Amino acid sequence: ETGVTQTPRHLVMGMTNKKSLKCEQHLGHNAMYWYKQSAKKPLELMFVYNFKEQTENNSVPSRFSPECPNSSHLFLHLHTLQPEDSALYLCASSQGTSGVFAYEQYFGPGTRLTVT
Amino acid sequence: TQLLEQSPQFLSIQEGENLTVYCNSSSVFSSLQWYRQEPGEGPVLLVTVVTGGEVKKLKRLTFQFGDARKDSSLHITAAQPGDTGLYLCAGLSNAGGTSYGKLTFGQGTILTVHP
Numbered sequence: 001e002t003g004v005t006q007t008p009r010h011l012v013m014g015m016t017n018k019k020s021l022k023c024e025q026h027l028g029h030n031a032m033y034w035y036k037q038s039a040k041k042p043l044e045l046m047f048v049y050n051f052k053e054q055t056e057n058n059s060v061p062s063r064f065s066p067e068c069p070n071s072s073h074l075f076l077h078l079h080t081l082q083p084e085d086s087a088l089y090l091c092a093s094s095q096g097t098s099g100v101f102a103y104e105q106y107f108g109p110g111t112r113l114t115v116t
Numbered sequence: 117t118q119l120l121e122q123s124p125q126f127l128s129i130q131e132g133e134n135l136t137v138y139c140n141s142s143s144v145f146s147s148l149q150w151y152r153q154e155p156g157e158g159p160v161l162l163v164t165v166v167t168g169g170e171v172k173k174l175k176r177l178t179f180q181f182g183d184a185r186k187d188s189s190l191h192i193t194a195a196q197p198g199d200t201g202l203y204l205c206a207g208l209s210n211a212g213g214t215s216y217g218k219l220t221f222g223q224g225t226i227l228t229v230h231p
Contacts, residue, residue, distance in 0.1 A: 043159075
């Protein structure tokens with residue numbers, strides 16, 4: 001039981017579609033993250049939210065738009081994506097307080113996105 | 117940019133064999149985490165090592181953090197088919213004392229243990 005859920009698990013969308021990915025954490029954490037996992041590449045950090053405020057944007061194209069309405073929910077809004085955006089999108093959370101173990105990240109199962 | 121080089125990328129062994137996965141960097145990390153990921157799932161945290169030279173054991177898995185906190189290794193004794201998966205190392209850097217962690221991930225090691 002992971003404590004971090006993501007929906008949908010699979011998504012196929014055309015390049016002109018608009019869709020959203022949802023992440024919810026039930027761990028009482030304060031920091032939430034979006035990662036992109038592509039074949040043969042390391043996990044890429046996309047965005048970080050800490051106490052609902054965006055603190056990191058790793059030069060992500062504007063066709064990806066994150067939203068964090070509260071500390072438990074994180075969205076990734078997708079618009080006019082490209083086929084190379086096809087990947088596994090992972091959400092994670094961490095305590096976001098002090099102490100080295102507070103940085104341990106707990107991942108959701110991911111959304112497998114295919115852009116056609 | 118911090119990089120973590122993980123090796124080997126692929127490992128295919130028979131049940132009962134021992135193996136070691138390495139994670140190396142030229143950068144110093146505050147701590148290093150190891151994750152295991154199964155197909156169709158997200159990474160699951162196995163361990164965090166914090167102190168240079170630290171050794172942690174998790175049943176048949178032994179994790180070591182280098183003295184200079186730039187490298188780490190994962191050793192599995194008597195591997196079992198259930199150990200099959202993608203193993204990821206991730207170094208934590210939180211320069212500036214942020215309360216969230218920026219993880220730099222290695223490319224991963226795909227381990228297959230054959231019965």
